[in-house]
Amino acid sequence: MTELAAQLPSAEEAKRWRGYAVDDVAGSRVGEVHRIFVDALDGTPTWVIVKRGRRFNRTLLSIPLRDCAASAGRIWVAHPSQAIRSSPAVDPRRPLLREHELTICAHYGIGEQVGRAAQVAWREAGAVTSRPG
Numbered sequence: 309m310t311e312l313a314a315q316l317p318s319a320e321e322a323k324r325w326r327g328y329a330v331d332d333v334a335g336s337r338v339g340e341v342h343r344i345f346v347d348a349l350d351g352t353p354t355w356v357i358v359k360r361g362r363r364f365n366r367t368l369l370s371i372p373l374r375d376c377a378a379s380a381g382r383i384w385v386a387h388p389s390q391a392i393r394s395s396p397a398v399d400p401r402r403p404l405l406r407e408h409e410l411t412i413c414a415h416y417g418i419g420e421q422v423g424r425a426a427q428v429a430w431r432e433a434g435a436v437t438s439r440p441g
Contacts, residue, residue, distance in 0.1 A: 329381065347437070358371055398412075
């Protein structure tokens with residue numbers, strides 16, 4: 309197990325984050341955890357899906373789980389709120405395909421040689437890479 313993997317929460321622990329408040333790197337509220345996505349091959353948690361906005365004007369965005377820390381009913385994200393708010397939208401009922409994940413990774417500056425992008429870049433075009441957990 310890599311050092312990074314040892315620091316990430318298990319899928320079960322990450323699923324308990326549902327409903328937690330989400331704050332950006334400066335401590336400003338961004339939204340709340342709506343769902344967690346997990347890797348389609350091994351079930352490790354990959355993305356936190358954040359619900360922003362009110363009932364009729366709601367947006368669901370993804371944040372790299374590796375960039376989150378949780379405690380006391382909230383998570384903190386190592387990104388400014390503008391980066392989170394401009395993240396590509398996701399449908400939490402549908403799995404993510406390789407191309408969509410690479411787009412989200414690029415948005416957060418994760419190059420294809422590191423992190424989640426490196427994990428999915430080698431997979432077949434159109435492959436399901438993450439699924440709702």
